[in-house]
Amino acid sequence: MDTSEIALSLDGKLIGEVLAISGFADLSTAGAGDISFFSGDGAVPETHATCLLVKASAEFAPSTPAVIIVKDPKLAFAKVAAKLSAPPRRTGIDQTAKIVVDADVKASFIGPNVVIDNSAKIGADVEIHAGCSIGRDVSIGRGTRIFPNCTIYDGVTIGEDCIIHAGCVIGADGFGFVRDGASGYVKFPQAGSVVIGNEVELGANSCVDRGALGSTEIGDGTKIDNLVQVAHNVKIGKRVVIAAQTGISGSTVIEDDCVIGGQVGMGDHARVLSGAVIGSQAGVLPGKIVRPGVWWGTPVQPLDEFKRQNALVKGLSRLKDEVKRLRSLIEDK
Amino acid sequence: MDTSEIALSLDGKLIGEVLAISGFADLSTAGAGDISFFSGDGAVPETHATCLLVKASAEFAPSTPAVIIVKDPKLAFAKVAAKLSAPPRRTGIDQTAKIVVDADVKASFIGPNVVIDNSAKIGADVEIHAGCSIGRDVSIGRGTRIFPNCTIYDGVTIGEDCIIHAGCVIGADGFGFVRDGASGYVKFPQAGSVVIGNEVELGANSCVDRGALGSTEIGDGTKIDNLVQVAHNVKIGKRVVIAAQTGISGSTVIEDDCVIGGQVGMGDHARVLSGAVIGSQAGVLPGKIVRPGVWWGTPVQPLDEFKRQNALVKGLSRLKDEVKRLRSLIEDK
Amino acid sequence: MDTSEIALSLDGKLIGEVLAISGFADLSTAGAGDISFFSGDGAVPETHATCLLVKASAEFAPSTPAVIIVKDPKLAFAKVAAKLSAPPRRTGIDQTAKIVVDADVKASFIGPNVVIDNSAKIGADVEIHAGCSIGRDVSIGRGTRIFPNCTIYDGVTIGEDCIIHAGCVIGADGFGFVRDGASGYVKFPQAGSVVIGNEVELGANSCVDRGALGSTEIGDGTKIDNLVQVAHNVKIGKRVVIAAQTGISGSTVIEDDCVIGGQVGMGDHARVLSGAVIGSQAGVLPGKIVRPGVWWGTPVQPLDEFKRQNALVKGLSRLKDEVKRLRSLIEDK
Numbered sequence: 001m002d003t004s005e006i007a008l009s010l011d012g013k014l015i016g017e018v019l020a021i022s023g024f025a026d027l028s029t030a031g032a033g034d035i036s037f038f039s040g041d042g043a044v045p046e047t048h049a050t051c052l053l054v055k056a057s058a059e060f061a062p063s064t065p066a067v068i069i070v071k072d073p074k075l076a077f078a079k080v081a082a083k084l085s086a087p088p089r090r091t092g093i094d095q096t097a098k099i100v101v102d103a104d105v106k107a108s109f110i111g112p113n114v115v116i117d118n119s120a121k122i123g124a125d126v127e128i129h130a131g132c133s134i135g136r137d138v139s140i141g142r143g144t145r146i147f148p149n150c151t152i153y154d155g156v157t158i159g160e161d162c163i164i165h166a167g168c169v170i171g172a173d174g175f176g177f178v179r180d181g182a183s184g185y186v187k188f189p190q191a192g193s194v195v196i197g198n199e200v201e202l203g204a205n206s207c208v209d210r211g212a213l214g215s216t217e218i219g220d221g222t223k224i225d226n227l228v229q230v231a232h233n234v235k236i237g238k239r240v241v242i243a244a245q246t247g248i249s250g251s252t253v254i255e256d257d258c259v260i261g262g263q264v265g266m267g268d269h270a271r272v273l274s275g276a277v278i279g280s281q282a283g284v285l286p287g288k289i290v291r292p293g294v295w296w297g298t299p300v301q302p303l304d305e306f307k308r309q310n311a312l313v314k315g316l317s318r319l320k321d322e323v324k325r326l327r328s329l330i331e332d333k
Numbered sequence: 334m335d336t337s338e339i340a341l342s343l344d345g346k347l348i349g350e351v352l353a354i355s356g357f358a359d360l361s362t363a364g365a366g367d368i369s370f371f372s373g374d375g376a377v378p379e380t381h382a383t384c385l386l387v388k389a390s391a392e393f394a395p396s397t398p399a400v401i402i403v404k405d406p407k408l409a410f411a412k413v414a415a416k417l418s419a420p421p422r423r424t425g426i427d428q429t430a431k432i433v434v435d436a437d438v439k440a441s442f443i444g445p446n447v448v449i450d451n452s453a454k455i456g457a458d459v460e461i462h463a464g465c466s467i468g469r470d471v472s473i474g475r476g477t478r479i480f481p482n483c484t485i486y487d488g489v490t491i492g493e494d495c496i497i498h499a500g501c502v503i504g505a506d507g508f509g510f511v512r513d514g515a516s517g518y519v520k521f522p523q524a525g526s527v528v529i530g531n532e533v534e535l536g537a538n539s540c541v542d543r544g545a546l547g548s549t550e551i552g553d554g555t556k557i558d559n560l561v562q563v564a565h566n567v568k569i570g571k572r573v574v575i576a577a578q579t580g581i582s583g584s585t586v587i588e589d590d591c592v593i594g595g596q597v598g599m600g601d602h603a604r605v606l607s608g609a610v611i612g613s614q615a616g617v618l619p620g621k622i623v624r625p626g627v628w629w630g631t632p633v634q635p636l637d638e639f640k641r642q643n644a645l646v647k648g649l650s651r652l653k654d655e656v657k658r659l660r661s662l663i664e665d666k
Numbered sequence: 667m668d669t670s671e672i673a674l675s676l677d678g679k680l681i682g683e684v685l686a687i688s689g690f691a692d693l694s695t696a697g698a699g700d701i702s703f704f705s706g707d708g709a710v711p712e713t714h715a716t717c718l719l720v721k722a723s724a725e726f727a728p729s730t731p732a733v734i735i736v737k738d739p740k741l742a743f744a745k746v747a748a749k750l751s752a753p754p755r756r757t758g759i760d761q762t763a764k765i766v767v768d769a770d771v772k773a774s775f776i777g778p779n780v781v782i783d784n785s786a787k788i789g790a791d792v793e794i795h796a797g798c799s800i801g802r803d804v805s806i807g808r809g810t811r812i813f814p815n816c817t818i819y820d821g822v823t824i825g826e827d828c829i830i831h832a833g834c835v836i837g838a839d840g841f842g843f844v845r846d847g848a849s850g851y852v853k854f855p856q857a858g859s860v861v862i863g864n865e866v867e868l869g870a871n872s873c874v875d876r877g878a879l880g881s882t883e884i885g886d887g888t889k890i891d892n893l894v895q896v897a898h899n900v901k902i903g904k905r906v907v908i909a910a911q912t913g914i915s916g917s918t919v920i921e922d923d924c925v926i927g928g929q930v931g932m933g934d935h936a937r938v939l940s941g942a943v944i945g946s947q948a949g950v951l952p953g954k955i956v957r958p959g960v961w962w963g964t965p966v967q968p969l970d971e972f973k974r975q976n977a978l979v980k981g982l983s984r985l986k987d988e989v990k991r992l993r994s995l996i997e998d999k
Contacts, residue, residue, distance in 0.1 A: 149833075189418055207536070316985075655989055
């Protein structure tokens with residue numbers, strides 16, 4: 001790719017030379033042949049990049065060989081980098097993979113020691129890396145990549161172009177029991193399934209449980225970080241972002257385009273409305289409806305209210321002193 | 334099974350016809366041949382279920398083909414569903430499983446690529462799914478099922494009829510180090526073991542560390558959700574329920590019949606007395622004794638106290654205004 | 667080993683007999699042939715240990731066969747136990763391991779179903795246990811042990827004498843996306859790597875993501891517990907201790923010799939200065955600089971301040987009563 005092709009593909013304006021670009025890096029480490037980006041306004045920090053993606057308001061060194069003006073430099077950089085670094089897709093069915101005869105496997109790569117059970121349907125261009133266990137009647141859409149040592153239980157459906165990182169567990173039993181007097185707990189049936197849409201990313205060692213009755217669902221374009229817990233019958237919409245170690249209890253709904261921080265805990269049967277943003281470590285009570293806007297704390301409050309409340313608590317010492325002063329004024333009279 | 338057999342098995346009272354039941358579902362999705370349940374009093378929502386489990390106080394449509402009156406409809410439903418959906422137990426020893434010769438294996442199913450090391454004892458009707466690693470001198474009781482890609486370290490004991498979901502790690506070293514001046518940390522010996530009772534369920538990707546000296550213990554009938562951390566020398570009693578992502582530090586004791594929410598953190602050497610209920614995201618300080626009752630917050634307080642405290646904080650703005658008003662009253666005089 | 671050799675190796679003073687020591691245990695369970703320790707001052711609880719490690723200020727029973735006076739009995743015990751229990755290193759390359767021909771493997775033990783990909787470099791005395799997947803260009807230093815079912819992605823570097831517990835995932839993509847209007851998210855390149863130093867321990871099912879541009883780094887002697895999340899481009903220094911379920915967001919720096927509790931959440935681009943101690947469940951805001959000292963709460967405050975603040979909140983009920991009393995005094999006038 002050269003700088004002119006890149007500018008064209010990004011609908012950007014090239015200032016400078018047409019030069020070959022072979023790599024990408026941040027400003028400080030970029031060198032000859034690299035493209036980099038600067039999202040800010042004003043002066044671009046020193047860099048040895050051959051090509052820079054910047055906003056119109058940026059002030060770049062005149063010596064920069066090539067500069068491309070774009071609306072969103074970080075987004076443009078992500079798009080270019082994806083083209084420059086697209087991993088060569090892996091191919092081949094390893095001879096140690098155990099594929100039950102009636103499975104329908106069009107995958108381009110099945111790694112060592114992968115197990116694919118009865119009636120599974122694996123689409124074209126799918127990669128399933130070493131040590132994954134794919135249950136019965138699992139369906140995996142075209143282009144999805146599943147990294148090593150994942151477990152996909154029976155009956156789970158995963159869409160196209162998803163990335164499932166190593167160690168994920170999809171479709172284990174939800175956590176549902178009914179107390180039976182002194183004798184303990186009886187398992188409530190966990191007989192539903194999991195349906196994951198297209199272009200979903202699931203971080204390492206995350207867990208998505210199967211529905212009890214009915215399914216657990218994750219919509220197209222949703223991105224989930226590492227060590228996240230998605231309980232039975234949760235419904236997550238499209239383009240939702242969920243950071244690491246967050247846990248979502250049973251039957252909670254997160255609508256499209258929400259952003260959820262890390263280590264958030266959500267009680268069961270809550271509903272997060274489209275466009276809500278929830279800060280890290282927040283707690284959402286069971287049944288709570290979280291409206292659009294930015295939310296913080298446990299239990300979650302609108303960020304402004306949270307800050308006002310926090311300031312009041314911080315001012316407690318002064319308030320106490322003031323009360324003391326008033327008392328002495330009164331008692332002196 | 335027919336409705337008459339079901340009523341008999343549940344000690345319930347059948348109103349309506351003797352009809353075959355082949356499936357189970359919730360009220361809204363149940364259809365012909367299905368059993369469903371309604372836990373409330375009063376009117377049952379519309380359903381096409383063939384058979385309904387309800388309390389005596391429920392008002393059901395006279396058109397419902399069969400209704401069974403029981404004390405606890407959800408519990409009754411769980412019991413019936415278990416009979417209707419009992420998964421066909423898997424059988425066979427996969428030829429890729431590596432079972433060291435002196436292991437004593439009576440299991441009914443050993444999946445592909447399972448490794449069973451020296452002197453392990455695996456009981457009858459045990460299922461060990463693909464990719465599990467079972468260490469030396471491990472003992473697994475009759476009827477226990479271990480899902481794919483679990484790691485059971487040397488010397489761990491697991492009882493009968495347990496369910497260990499995918500990705501669990503049982504018996505890794507506890508987290509114990511002693512500072513040795515400027516040079517860093519020396520590992521404190523993690524030479525104990527793990528002993529898990531009967532009918533214990535452990536959720537996906539959960540971890541139970543081995544004891545340092547002595548063992549980590551989990552009692553009969555205890556149910557643990559996904560991504561839970563149980564540290565070295567923790568003792569968990571019988572019929573304890575622990576929700577996802579909770580972490581329990583070293584040597585803490587949780588007595589029988591406690592209920593612990595999700596994302597709870599417990600310091601070391603705490604003691605949770607039998608019958609205590611701890612809300613999600615709560616924090617238990619090291620050494621704390623938590624008495625029976627409902628607890629909330631960090632550090633945990635009785636729920637009533639927590640609510641009172643919360644209301645006081647919420648009222649801070651009004652309190653501040655009142656102090657201001659009093660000041661002006663005083664200063665005006 | 668006998669008590670005289672042990673005293674010599676610890677630079678301690680032996681009181682009593684020269685006796686053979688074959689095991690170690692805590693005071694209450696130690697028996698004949700065992701060494702145990704007591705860290706306190708004053709009276710040592712009853713024990714049947716053959717040899718005791720104690721401080722000079724301890725008062726031990728005159729009948730104890732051998733007592734060794736040391737400065738730090740717990741540290742001394744850890745050192746002796748390490749010698750007594752050093753696990754026999756495993757050896758042999760299992761025939762089911764799949765080692766790509768151009769990998770450079772000097773390891774002493776490669777377990778069943780391990781996969782080692784192109785150009786990986788595995789040092790001498792390394793153990794890689796069953797089911798691990800080692801990516802391309804991975805480097806693992808001499809003496810490191812990797813327990814079952816770990817996934818090491820392409821290009822990761824791990825130093826010498828590390829312990830990586832079962833289920834760890836090292837080098838998965840960091841969690842970075844750029845919003846592209848209504849169409850959703852574009853992946854920001856996750857093209858960096860992970861560099862782990864020597865004598866690092868990583869607990870079960872923990873995750874260390876690769877850098878986006880540049881690397882994620884963990885320094886020598888750092889000890890990390892189970893289910894911990896280390897995001898892209900985090901830099902953790904030397905001899906840092908991090909307890910279970912803590913999560914560290916992107917680009918955050920933790921300097922040498924910090925101690926971080928369990929379930930702590932750190933925002934991105936924070937900096938924890940050398941010698942800081944952060945209590946469990948604390949929250950560090952993005953960009954925050956945490957100075958040396960003990961920190962607590964969300965957002966983190968110095969412990970003293972946290973306690974003072976907490977006491978003020980606890981006193982709110984009294985403060986409210988006092989304001990009420992003042993009001994009636996004023997209004998009565």
